[in-house]
Amino acid sequence: MLGLVNILIGGIAYGFVLFLMAGGLSITLGLMGFANMAHAALAMVGGYTAALLIGKAGWPFLAALAMAGVTAALVGAVLERTLFRRLYQASELEQVLLTIGVVYVAIAAATYLVGPEQMAITVPAWLDGNLRLGPIDLNRYRLFLIGSGVALLLSLVHLIEHTTFGAKIRAAVFNRRMTASCGIDVDKLYALAFALGSALAGLGGALSIKLLGLDPNFPIKFLTELLIVVSVGGLGSLRGTFLAAMLFGIIDVVGKYLLPEIGAFIIYATALALLTVRPQGLVGRLR
Amino acid sequence: MSDVTLDLARMMVARRARWTTIEIIFWVAAAASYFLFPTKLVLLTQILIGGLFAMSLDLLLGYGGIPSFGHAAFFGLGAYAAGLLAAHGWGEPVSGVFAGGAAAGSLGFAFSAVIARVRGAAVLMVTLCIGLLLFEAASRMPWLTGGDTGLQGIEMWPLLGLFEFDLFGRTGFWYAYATAFLLYLAARRYVHSPEGLALKGMRENHDRVPMLGVSTVRRKMIAFTISATIAGMAGALLAQTTQIVALETLSFERSVAALVMLIVGGIGTLIGGFLGAATFIWLRDVLSALHPVYWMFWLGLALIALVLMARGGLVGALSRLTARLARVRTMR
Numbered sequence: 001m002l003g004l005v006n007i008l009i010g011g012i013a014y015g016f017v018l019f020l021m022a023g024g025l026s027i028t029l030g031l032m033g034f035a036n037m038a039h040a041a042l043a044m045v046g047g048y049t050a051a052l053l054i055g056k057a058g059w060p061f062l063a064a065l066a067m068a069g070v071t072a073a074l075v076g077a078v079l080e081r082t083l084f085r086r087l088y089q090a091s092e093l094e095q096v097l098l099t100i101g102v103v104y105v106a107i108a109a110a111t112y113l114v115g116p117e118q119m120a121i122t123v124p125a126w127l128d129g130n131l132r133l134g135p136i137d138l139n140r141y142r143l144f145l146i147g148s149g150v151a152l153l154l155s156l157v158h159l160i161e162h163t164t165f166g167a168k169i170r171a172a173v174f175n176r177r178m179t180a181s182c183g184i185d186v187d188k189l190y191a192l193a194f195a196l197g198s199a200l201a202g203l204g205g206a207l208s209i210k211l212l213g214l215d216p217n218f219p220i221k222f223l224t225e226l227l228i229v230v231s232v233g234g235l236g237s238l239r240g241t242f243l244a245a246m247l248f249g250i251i252d253v254v255g256k257y258l259l260p261e262i263g264a265f266i267i268y269a270t271a272l273a274l275l276t277v278r279p280q281g282l283v284g285r286l287r
Numbered sequence: 288m289s290d291v292t293l294d295l296a297r298m299m300v301a302r303r304a305r306w307t308t309i310e311i312i313f314w315v316a317a318a319a320s321y322f323l324f325p326t327k328l329v330l331l332t333q334i335l336i337g338g339l340f341a342m343s344l345d346l347l348l349g350y351g352g353i354p355s356f357g358h359a360a361f362f363g364l365g366a367y368a369a370g371l372l373a374a375h376g377w378g379e380p381v382s383g384v385f386a387g388g389a390a391a392g393s394l395g396f397a398f399s400a401v402i403a404r405v406r407g408a409a410v411l412m413v414t415l416c417i418g419l420l421l422f423e424a425a426s427r428m429p430w431l432t433g434g435d436t437g438l439q440g441i442e443m444w445p446l447l448g449l450f451e452f453d454l455f456g457r458t459g460f461w462y463a464y465a466t467a468f469l470l471y472l473a474a475r476r477y478v479h480s481p482e483g484l485a486l487k488g489m490r491e492n493h494d495r496v497p498m499l500g501v502s503t504v505r506r507k508m509i510a511f512t513i514s515a516t517i518a519g520m521a522g523a524l525l526a527q528t529t530q531i532v533a534l535e536t537l538s539f540e541r542s543v544a545a546l547v548m549l550i551v552g553g554i555g556t557l558i559g560g561f562l563g564a565a566t567f568i569w570l571r572d573v574l575s576a577l578h579p580v581y582w583m584f585w586l587g588l589a590l591i592a593l594v595l596m597a598r599g600g601l602v603g604a605l606s607r608l609t610a611r612l613a614r615v616r617t618m619r
Contacts, residue, residue: 035408083591090594092408093354097550098594100543104587111580224419224539231412265423272416279405279413 013142015249016149024200026241037099041106041219046072046202072202080194110216119214234281304479328456341548341560343517349555352490357418361391363537365519370526378444391519399511438532459528553600
């Protein structure tokens with residue numbers, strides 16, 4: 001029984017890792033409707049930034065995390081200004097192809113610059129080891145992940161649903177021209193939103209290295225899972241993304257424990273079944 | 288409809304179905320390449336097979352406007368079906384291709400009902416999931432598929448009982464050429480038939496087609512099944528000519544590669560898939576020999592450049608060129 005509780009906690013922690021990375025994608029793909037396959041590549045940028053700053057330059061953990069978000073936001077903003085903004089009105093297929101091109105270049109660049117080895121990250125002592133709560137052993141880093149995930153969810157929901165910035169973005173997505181004619185600079189708004197999504201990607205990437213590892217194939221390895229989380233959750237719904245991340249995190253960890261021989265099969269089967277029954281996603285509305 | 292309009296419509300359809308110069312040049316050049324590059328037959332065979340696979344995707348994407356993000360599922364399934372058949376004692380090639388097509392077509396038909404009912408980004412996600420699902424299934428059943436080492440022990444019987452598959456790939460080349468050409472003819476028939484016209488209608492205006500009394504769900508199901516069948520046949524060809532089936536035939540990378548070939552060659556042209564495959568596979572051969580990572584870098588850059596600049600791919604560029612030449616000639 002206790003073993004099962006621990007596995008369940010492991011699943012929840014993995015769900016939070018998924019959410020930390022998918023939260024940004026929920027903004028760029030979900031809200032802005034841009035088929036951004038390069039999201040996991042931006043997460044990789046953040047991951048390498050943090051790992052190298054801590055390992056090579058000796059930065060403290062939290063400062064490196066912040067820097068990971070900033071770097072990814074900058075890279076994302078540059079990409080958005082030079083490439084992606086031209087394709088907001090283009091078909092999904094063109095967006096997919098362009099961003100996959102960026103992914104390939106990113107993988108090649110990472111292999112060239114950092115090397116193909118696995119990257120490890122050292123976390124400070126206060127995040128290492130276990131915390132005993134009665135009979136349950138809790139890993140401190142997992143608790144930290146869960147805490148960060150909750151904070152992210154609350155602040156994102158607040159930002160999108162209760163601030164003028166969020167209202168402006170939702171308006172621009174709903175009707176770009178009408179929003180522009182209200183005197184809102186849609187171009188700048190989209191650039192900001194994209195940078196925000198990229199910053200979250202970088203942050204999520206940096207936070208997840210300890211659990212997922214980091215090598216140049218990261219952008220492809222986790223891309224599919226993030227896409228599934230966001231689309232099963234429902235495009236444009238942060239709560240849906242959160243729900244789907246929890247669902248897949250728990251299914252993945254519990255499934256791998258109970259039925260190790262079928263591996264990730266169960267995730268894809270669940271995703272396919274859910275998409276068949278609800279193509280609009282768990283929380284989404286039909287458009 | 289009056290007889291005159293009907294005749295006019297028939298004439299338009301017949302004119303569209305005419306063979307273009309590019310098509311003729313490609314098939315002649317492909318046959319000639321056998322004599323020009325006798326040491327590169329394995330690569331040429333891969334180009335024909337890759338082109339056939341890209342063409343199957345073109346039926347969906349270029350004609351029906353239905354993107355598929357996991358088309359390698361059908362390619363790989365066809366490859367494994369034909370490979371397993373040959374590894375377990377039935378090495379007859381032609382029936383093996385039909386078996387591969389049948390296996391992929393049945394799966395395509397089963398999923399087509401789902402695909403036909405969703406639209407937009409959901410189509411990409413559903414097809415992506417199908418691809419991932421098959422890849423996982425194959426990698427988790429090493430007793431059947433050979434897992435990471437690939438399916439081995441494929442023994443082919445002589446083609447039509449006459450031609451042995453040789454080490455240089457001579458039989459393999461002509462076998463792939465003939466199969467690809469016949470399937471190309473079949474695909475041409477399909478896209479120029481009323482069925483194909485309805486498919487194009489859906490691409491142009493999805494909501495108006497039902498108003499003509501045409502069921503979009505049925506059209507999509509038919510297109511998806513045909514496309515999956517051809518993809519499976521292409522996979523079967525690869526299994527038979529290389530006599531090994533790797534997990535890679537089912538991979539996400541292969542689905543993306545087919546998309547790239549199609550975009551490079553030009554979508555909605557059928558021949559574009561083959562031209563794209565020729566460019567893609569030849570470049571990959573050259574650049575991977577330098578360093579595998581270089582290939583990825585250039586592929587990425589090429590994709591970015593293609594999306595930003597070249598609309599219509601190679602076929603579009605070639606058509607513009609021939610049109611300009613024709614204009615120059617008439618001006619003289």
